[in-house]
Amino acid sequence: xxxxxxxxxxxxxxxxxxxxxxxxxxxxxxxxxxxxxxxxxxxxxxxxxxxxxxxxxxxxxxxxxxxxxxxxxxxxxxxxxxxxxxxxxxxxxxxxxxxxxxxxxxxxxxxxxxxxxxxxxxxxxxxxxxxxxxxxxxxxxxxxxxxxxxxxxxxxxxxxxxxxxxxxxxxxxxxxxxxxxxxxxxxxxxxxxxxxxxxxxxxxxxxxxxxxxxxxxxxxxxxxxxxxxxxxxxxxxxxxxxxxxxxxxxxxxxxxxxxxxxxxxxxxxxxxxxxxxxxxxxxxxxxxxxxxxxxxxxxxxxxxxxxxxxxxxxxxxxxxxxxxxxxxxxxxxxxxxxxxxxxxxxxxxxxxxxxxxxxx
Amino acid sequence: xxxxxxxxxxxxxxxxxxxxxxxxxxxxxxxxxxxxxxxxxxxxxxxxxxxxxxxxxxxxxxxxxxxxxxxxxxxxxxxxxxxxxxxxxxxxxxxxxxxxxxxxxxxxxxxxxxxxxxxxxxxxxxxxxxxxxxxxxxxxxxxxxxxxxxxxxxxxxxxxxxxxxxxxxxxxxxxxxxxxxxxxxxxxxxxxxxxxxxxxxxxxxxxxxxxxxxxxxxxxxxxxxxxxxxxxxxxxxxxxxxxxxxxxxxxxxxxxxxxxxxxxxxxxxxxxxxxxxxxxxxxxxxxxxxxxxxxxxxxxxxxxxxxxxxxxxxxxxxxxxxxxxxxxxxxxxxxxxxxxxxxxxxxxxxxxxxxxxxxx
Numbered sequence: 001x002x003x004x005x006x007x008x009x010x011x012x013x014x015x016x017x018x019x020x021x022x023x024x025x026x027x028x029x030x031x032x033x034x035x036x037x038x039x040x041x042x043x044x045x046x047x048x049x050x051x052x053x054x055x056x057x058x059x060x061x062x063x064x065x066x067x068x069x070x071x072x073x074x075x076x077x078x079x080x081x082x083x084x085x086x087x088x089x090x091x092x093x094x095x096x097x098x099x100x101x102x103x104x105x106x107x108x109x110x111x112x113x114x115x116x117x118x119x120x121x122x123x124x125x126x127x128x129x130x131x132x133x134x135x136x137x138x139x140x141x142x143x144x145x146x147x148x149x150x151x152x153x154x155x156x157x158x159x160x161x162x163x164x165x166x167x168x169x170x171x172x173x174x175x176x177x178x179x180x181x182x183x184x185x186x187x188x189x190x191x192x193x194x195x196x197x198x199x200x201x202x203x204x205x206x207x208x209x210x211x212x213x214x215x216x217x218x219x220x221x222x223x224x225x226x227x228x229x230x231x232x233x234x235x236x237x238x239x240x241x242x243x244x245x246x247x248x249x250x251x252x253x254x255x256x257x258x259x260x261x262x263x264x265x266x267x268x269x270x271x272x273x274x275x276x277x278x279x280x281x282x283x284x285x286x287x288x289x290x291x292x293x294x295x296x297x298x299x300x301x302x303x304x305x306x307x308x309x310x311x312x313x314x315x316x317x318x319x320x321x322x323x324x325x326x327x328x329x330x331x332x333x334x335x336x337x338x339x340x341x342x343x344x345x346x347x348x349x350x351x352x353x354x355x356x357x358x359x360x
Numbered sequence: 361x362x363x364x365x366x367x368x369x370x371x372x373x374x375x376x377x378x379x380x381x382x383x384x385x386x387x388x389x390x391x392x393x394x395x396x397x398x399x400x401x402x403x404x405x406x407x408x409x410x411x412x413x414x415x416x417x418x419x420x421x422x423x424x425x426x427x428x429x430x431x432x433x434x435x436x437x438x439x440x441x442x443x444x445x446x447x448x449x450x451x452x453x454x455x456x457x458x459x460x461x462x463x464x465x466x467x468x469x470x471x472x473x474x475x476x477x478x479x480x481x482x483x484x485x486x487x488x489x490x491x492x493x494x495x496x497x498x499x500x501x502x503x504x505x506x507x508x509x510x511x512x513x514x515x516x517x518x519x520x521x522x523x524x525x526x527x528x529x530x531x532x533x534x535x536x537x538x539x540x541x542x543x544x545x546x547x548x549x550x551x552x553x554x555x556x557x558x559x560x561x562x563x564x565x566x567x568x569x570x571x572x573x574x575x576x577x578x579x580x581x582x583x584x585x586x587x588x589x590x591x592x593x594x595x596x597x598x599x600x601x602x603x604x605x606x607x608x609x610x611x612x613x614x615x616x617x618x619x620x621x622x623x624x625x626x627x628x629x630x631x632x633x634x635x636x637x638x639x640x641x642x643x644x645x646x647x648x649x650x651x652x653x654x655x656x657x658x659x660x661x662x663x664x665x666x667x668x669x670x671x672x673x674x675x676x677x678x679x680x681x682x683x684x685x686x687x688x689x690x691x692x693x694x695x696x697x698x699x700x701x702x703x704x705x706x707x708x709x710x711x712x713x714x715x716x717x718x719x720x
Contacts, residue, residue: 002388002393003387003393006393006394006398008399008400008403010598011400011401013394013398014397014398019386020386020387026382027379027380033362033366034373035374037374037560038366040368040371041371041561073433073434073438074433075433075583075598076597078434082581085581193598195601200397201401201599201600202563202599202601217579218472219473221469221472222437223435223437223441224581224584237435237553238371239561240560240600242562242602242603243562243602246397321393322400322403
């Protein structure tokens with residue numbers, strides 16, 4: 001089979017140009033006679049790959065100098081514990097905004113370590129909206145405020161950056177990082193599993209403001225201390241070298257496309273195309289309020305769920321893969337990260353219209 | 361440059377046949393139209409890859425049914441904390457055998473969580489030996505006994521499996537797993553970072569006896585609980601899918617070579633070739649007592665360390681790479697894991713003899 005359009009929420013499609021370069025270099029990187037995955041992480045070849053990837057990410061995101069960039073393992077699920085273990089300091093509690101499945105996981109894990117104040121929740125509307133700034137009940141003494149700017153499962157996205165006063169704002173950007181420019185200086189820390197918009201699974205990126213790196217809870221393992229990784233340039237132990245390299249290739253690819261301003265334009269247009277198709281039909285529906293709709297994850301339902309299986313089968317036959325919605329919400333979900341070309345969304349919209357005309 | 365012989369201690373050389381297959385499948389695995397690293401970990405394609413890798417590992421190592429096999433992230437350094445956090449139970453202390461740099465790291469981390477009894481140490485002989493069974497001072501009430509069967513830096517290896525009575529034996533096999541058959545039933549748990557003898561960095565394998573999976577210390581993060589990963593077949597969160605796939609290719613390659621009995625013969629012969637070259641010369645030396653010499657990591661020194669840089673430069677010129685010894689011990693180190701062909705060791709021995717004849 002030729003390459004398909006893969007709408008997986010993560011691990012997700014990677015740019016074909018990146019895969020082709022990785023393929024070409026698989027047995028011999030840059031005349032070294034070895035694969036990147038065979039290189040000592042302390043050798044000059046890999047050190048140059050690692051440094052260049054970080055420099056390119058800093059440039060793409062305009063990361064200020066007082067932020068460290070860490071290349072870690074363990075996914076966002078590890079960060080859910082690392083954040084309270086490292087950032088509580090003398091405080092006893094933290095604020096969490098609950099806008100969906102991933103917020104809830106972060107909250108559940110934080111409760112092992114601190115008092116969690118739910119500053120706002122949209123669970124009452126089945127997570128089909130985001131709270132406004134005025135709706136946030138922030139604590140006076142929170143160690144930090146945590147939120148999920150884009151909920152991968154619900155397809156709901158904050159249209160603004162919350163104001164949190166003196167409490168640093170911590171964001172799980174797994175499914176929105178690199179989709180558009182963001183003002184890093186508004187955050188205390190940003191983190192993201194790579195497997196959606198950065199690279200392969202097994203790499204996690206954390207961008208953390210200098211002054212937040214310090215004393216962890218006594219019980220914190222060395223590998224769960226940000227200071228461990230900061231002090232060792234993310235090489236306290238062997239990092240996920242191949243993922244780091246692939247992330248670097250993705251960063252170069254993004255720079256080649258014009259950086260994050262350009263990606264924002266492309267991504268917004270792709271999302272609009274799909275939401276217009278959904279909204280222009282009574283056959284399809286998306287439950288999320290318009291101002292909080294995700295550019296990256298577009299869930300939609302068929303008016304008649306008995307047709308779901310047939311929709312998915314027909315989609316696969318024309319190379320539109322992994323459209324099944326998350327088991328917790330059903331229906332369909334099209335994840336359209338940076339690596340999904342506009343052509344893939346166009347093909348999906350065509351297929352949706354054909355399917356409706358046959359079955360509507 | 362053509363492919364070199366890469367003696368890196370880890371990340372280390374991978375079998376060329378494995379890299380070639382990964383290269384061929386990079387953009388399209390088995391007609392799926394996508395790379396393995398783009399696949400949802402919950403889709404049927406990746407689930408089949410994951411299950412087959414585990415089945416092949418179980419067959420290769422003859423892992424009994426009452427052991428779970430986990431595919432994790434975080435390296436041995438994460439296990440150093442996970443082991444006491446998960447295995448202490450009601451006990452307050454554990455026994456550790458200290459035979460080198462990696463033993464010491466495991467001990468330092470365990471001290472965060474329990475009383476560590478050093479059952480034996482060879483630090484007095486600069487880690488050039490292993491303690492005998494009679495030299496082990498095991499506690500009556502240790503939760504477990506931890507040791508490092510092969511020390512990657514010192515190149516020292518246990519010639520026997522310690523008897524530990526009722527206390528389960530826990531082994532960091534990062535640099536010796538799959539080098540020969542082992543009797544898994546003698547262990548409570550075996551763990552290994554993949555980047556030496558299994559696959560790429562970022563994957564960690566743990567093989568743990570059923571009855572040891574249970575209550576963790578209260579402060580243990582979800583991701584650091586073995587029960588979390590056992591209950592979710594190593595898919596509590598997104599696993600390092602590409603590493604898992606590559607490990608599976610390595611397991612198939614090992615089966616094709618005849619399994620671990622065959623590898624033991626090949627590895628012992630490769631190591632003997634190199635030790636004979638070292639021992640047969642006054643120009644080179646290896647400090648480790650003969651019965652405790654590693655088959656996988658062969659450190660050696662030049663009688664005149666002023667020649668070290670020239671030795672390394674000349675080696676690189678003939679495609680013998682990453683021979684520099686660890687910064688803590690100096691000299692040279694040739695890591696000759698499964699993926700190092702006998703030809704690589706032969707070429708190294710030839711080069712050593714030539715270098716001696718010019719400079720000896």
